Amino acid sequence: MSGGTAGRRPRRHDPERRERLIGAALAVIADHGVAGTTHRRIARAADVPLGSMTYHFASLEEVLAEAFTRHADSVARVFDERLGAARNRAEAVEAVSALVSEDLLGSQHDLVLTVELYVAAARNPALRAVTQAWMARSRRALERHFDATTAREVDALIEGLVLHGALSTDPMTSEQIRHAVHRLLR
Amino acid sequence: MSGGTAGRRPRRHDPERRERLIGAALAVIADHGVAGTTHRRIARAADVPLGSMTYHFASLEEVLAEAFTRHADSVARVFDERLGAARNRAEAVEAVSALVSEDLLGSQHDLVLTVELYVAAARNPALRAVTQAWMARSRRALERHFDATTAREVDALIEGLVLHGALSTDPMTSEQIRHAVHRLLR
């Protein structure tokens, strides 16, 4: 209908295209998984020609690394904010509950990205560095309110609750999550 | 050296080849991830010709489904045994600790397989059924000793401890794991 034998498409002035591409990559990963993420799919999602990918990124691995780095950063920022706002231990416990049920479990998009990152990191050293930096940052945020041992344990519980929520057809309610967090930290 | 222009290789009588292929598939998944799992790689790992794959399985998806089903079964069996042997709540708590630090975190092979299953399940309904049956079975085993709410919470904690252990360069010790489990179940 619209295209047919489309001629050369008009060149677009598009600074920050690289950033847009990273965003498109995250969308594709969320939709199709790392396994289903290709140069062509990302390009289509961002509405740019294939060649634009190879111009802006040296390899597909580089795209993935940048995309996951951005994802981890954005989740970590929320983590920091939630816990930074807490003024005492009770508020911190509440912050963790809210973090899990509202932020982490709230968006199926982010949920899937996180799990995809986990498995990709298991095999890619660059991505493993990303997850480790992220874990360290989370723990540091938790240690503003809890001792090191406790921080580590809560971190593991959070991880489990998230994963459980991502996979179960019958995910836990906010109340159940709050109950679990309180129970560990009581 | 050995092959050159190898002629037709002698046909082998090999009942249970199908089962062997499933085992080979698990090895390949552990080594290369689901993304890096191909008919050819599995065939090479099991030392059978490519055509044998398409004879025994209708599709690669079918191979994955059968492989993960076997994996989940074998992990669930250990789960059942550990908790079945516990005679009271204290022993059950100890069983969970041992389960995590010895069985679940013991083998890098199984660990990787589990994470790979998680992400594959996020996108493949057949595999999602596998994980859900597995989750249900775990919870049932836990409910032999704990009420439903507690069972669910422990299940999540286990999941988190395992994932944490799979990704961290600095995994928790058996003592730390025991401490975390006791803390939730105290």
Added chain:
DNA sequence: TGCGGTTATGTACTGGTGTACATATCTTGT
């Protein structure tokens, strides 16, 4: 023993992939 169907094997085919690269067009600094 011979026959039928099950199992095994090699190979061809189509499609999609990452990447390289020649070309075209724009922005920016002078």
Added chain:
DNA sequence: ACAAGATATGTACACCAGTACATAACCGCA
């Protein structure tokens, strides 16, 4: 205004994947 370099675009190529299928060898059974 103009050159130079940065950015954009289309296309080609080599490679590897899943799958289909024709052929061959074997087992079990009458």
